[in-house]
Amino acid sequence: MIAAAIGLPALSAPAALAMMDSPSLAHLGLLDIAVIAIYFVMVIWIGFYLKGQSNTSEEFFMAGREMTAWIAGLSFVSANLGSLELMGWAGSSYQYGILAAHWYWIGAIPAMLFLGMVMMPFYYVCKTHSVPGYLKLRYGQGSSFVAAVSFAFMTVLMSGVNMFAMAEVMKIVLGWDLNFSIIVSSLAVAAYVALGGLRSAIFNEVLQFVLIWGGAMLVPILGLVETGGWEGFKARLAHNIATGDVPVGDYTHMWRSMGHFADNPMGIHWTGILFGLGFAISFGYWTTDFLVVQRVLAANSLRSARLAPVIGSFFKMAVPFIVILPGLLGLVVLTNSNGSHMQLVGENVVKVCARSASGGPADSAACSAALATTSVLPATRAAVLAGTGDVQLHSYNEVLPLMMVRYLGPGLLGLGITALIAGFMSGMAGNVSAFTAIFTYDIYQPHIVKNARDDHYVLVGRIVTIVGVVISIGAAYLVMNAAGIMDYVQALFSFFISPLLGVVLLGMFWKRATKAGGFWGLLCGTLTSIALWAWVKADPTALRFVAISPDAKDMAENMYRALWSVITSVGVNVIVSLFTKPKPLSELASVVYGVTPLPTEEPVPFYKNEWTWTAIAVVLFAALNIYFW
Amino acid sequence: MHSSGISIWFFNGILLTVYGVLVLAYGIFELATHQTANVVLANLHAPVWWGAILLVLGLFYSVRFRPSRTK
Structure with missing residues (x-):
């Protein structure tokens, strides 16, 4: 195992047992294999084509800063359309209902529009290569270095998450060996990013975006046909809740159950969604995470750079159709092989109840205890404990593959699987290309080799791409022992991204912010986040203080932790800045609001104007929230 | 993105065309032989119409953004 070779924890025994013991969901035919193989040939071809x-x-x-608004916009969304989007949120929507769509709407759209309309001019006009590069121009080397190191660390871990998620999908759906999937996908990503750089990553992200829609959109379409449309789905859901097949809850409204932490299964209050997710996490991710900002910085003009996030926002609003809706439909259409209603459970329960050679769970007592914590019906529970074979336990995260297997025959299944692989690979490639740029521009060039020739840095970039993939592989094996992918990533967001938001926003809109203020704000914000996380880990009852309610759950903790870290970051920055000497205004030109002359753009017809499309996006965003209120 | 030679939309078009042909061909095979796959709603013959949609989109992008036109 590579994990052991680099000193990381190996796959735990129960998890390995669960993985080896569960049969695959589907078997691919020659046509499906051909569809997948053609995709890999295409991405490698693009890499070689763009090498020159x-x-x-x-x-x-x-x-080359040559991307049009459409390409930059699709790439902007696609780089984020990785494992979490496709499998994690489909599973979350099965578990929590349409509440999961908050991460696509309030948790993305306002921030994307803010990036395009308000922040992009500053990023673009100062011609920075990266977000830490902007910090260097605004605050100096210290905060830039802290941001670069933390970002580099986060990207390789995120890349590992993507890699592991993809390997697990391949294992669950096709029975492929985890190591095989990790090696094949990482070799493909390493090849096309090392050959063609960001241009290759962006080309493939656009390709992957089209594939994801082409491969995954059929599932909700057929699901809605089966249930008789949205109204038919709601009627069947109400019936399943009445019979106990689905736990009681409001699965089709987004805001009604947000009045109190105890009123919804996520254990979140609307203030957490609005300020924690809608501001601290969302703005932090969409406006300062270099993974996505890098795509927009590659635009061919300021107007394209501003339009790209706006175009992306429309597609982001539509993504729940292929991610959230299949999860919801799974609540009413999925059945076991004996025709009974299928009830998905947490991954921990699946692992504990993994079958032994005799057919039943290896540890019946532990399995029974685990099942008792779920809402699984007595008949299902008895079948699982008896190991009769006609009832197989599946986890929430398997809902999307299960839905694909339900509707997609030969060829289409290959396309659906390719969509999943494409989503995972775009997530990996996005992280690896961002890691490469950050390491080369913000760590290697200023601190290791300062004045080398341009081709030296290109060579370093190619080598770092390979190294980034290797570290990601190590991270993938590390993730295998994490409690849950979602918790893991949410924790990372609040560690690094949210404090950065406070520093970037103050730096961009407050002339008085100083070098020392930026550095200490970023450091204290990050430390606050880590400290709060560690506090709750050590003493779970501390959650009542972090998330301001004893009824709060993990998701709420993440949101409030992000919010506290932004507040700390801003507060420390303001206080330290007031006691230290600011930069002269002449040094702030092109990086701070009020002293940056923005280039005047040529007038265009209203239907090509970025403000027109921003207004339409705002109206659509409001309409969606009101409809699903 | 035209300045790099072949447009990304052309690559998209080629891939969708190939997939469209494969999926549509299988759908027609199903229709002709009545050997439908063991999936829910197989009677809707999704491979036929979905394959056709992919093929039409693929051909459109392949022709519209073919290299000789975009150079």
Whole structure:
């Protein structure tokens, strides 16, 4: 095991047992294999084709700043459309209902529009190569270095998450060996990013975006046909709740149950959604995470750079159709092989109840205890404990593959699986290309080799791409022992991204913010986040203080922790800045609001104007929230 | 993205065309032989119409963004 070789924890025994013991959901035919193989050939072909166009650092790391608004916008969304989007949120919607769509709407759209309309001019006009690069221009080397190191750390871990998630999907759906999936996908990503740089990553992200829709959209369409449309789905859901097949809850409204932490299964209050998710996490991710901002910085003009997030926001609003809706439909259409209603459970329960050679769970007592914590019906529980074979336990995260297997025959199943692989690989490639740029521009160039030739940095970029993939592989094996992918990623967001938001926002809109203020704000915000996380880990009852309610659950903790870290970051920045000497205004030109002359853009018809499309996006966003209130 | 030679939309078009042909061909095979796959709603013959949609989109992008036109 690679994990053991690099000193990381190996796959735990129960988890390995569960993985080896569960039969795959589907078997691919020749046609499906051909569909997947063609995809891999295409991405490698693109990598080789673009190799000749990635010779300078500007071409390799910034795609030559030649991307149109559409390409930058689709890439912007696609880089985020990784494992969490496809499997994690489908599973969350099965578990929590349409509440999961908050992460797509309030948790993304306002921030994306803010990035395009308000922040993008500053990023674009100062011609920075990265977000830490912006911090260097605004605050100096200290905060830039802290941001670069934390971001580099986060990206390789995120890449590992993607890699592991993909391998697990392949294991669950096709029975493929985890190691095989990890090696094949990482080799493909390493090849096309190392060859073509950011341009190759962006090209493949656009390709992957189209594939994801082409492969995954059929599932909700057929699901709605089966249930008789949205109204038919709601009627069947109400019936299943009445019979006990589905736990009691409001699965189709987003805000009604947010009045108190105890009123919804996520254990969240509307203030947490609005300020924690809608501001601290969302703005932190969509406006300062270099993984997504890098795509927009590659745009060919300021107008394209502003339009790209706006275009992306429309597609982001539509993603719940292929992610959230299949999870919801799974609540009413999935059945066991004996025709009974299928009830999905947490991964921990699936692992504890993994079958032994005799057919039943290896540890019946532990399995029975685990099942008792779920809402699984007595008949299902008895069948699982008896190991009769006609009832197989599946986890929430398997809902999307289960739905694919339900509706997609030969060829289409291959397309659906390719969509999943494409989503995972775009997430990995996005992280690896961002890691490469950050390491080369913000760590290697300023601190290790300062004045080398341009082709030296391109070579370093290619090597770092390979190294980033290798570290990601190690991270993938590390993730295998994490309690849950979602918790893990949410924790990372609040550690690094949210404090950065406070520093970037103050730096961009407050002339008085100083170098020392930025550095200490970023450091204290990050430490606050880590400390709060560690506090709750050590003493779970501390959750009542962090998330301001004894009824709060993990998701709420993440949101409030992000909020506290932003507040700390801003507060420390303001206090330290007031006691230290600010930069002269002449040094702040092009990086701070009020002293940056923005270029005037040529007038265009209203239907090509970014403000028009922003207004339409705002109206659509409001309509969706009101409809599903 | 035209300045790099072949447009990304052309790559998209080629891939969708190939997938469209494969899926549509299988759908027609199903229709002709009545050997439908063991999936829910197989009677809707999704491979036929979904494959056709992919093929039409693929051909549109392949032709619209073919290299000789975008250079």
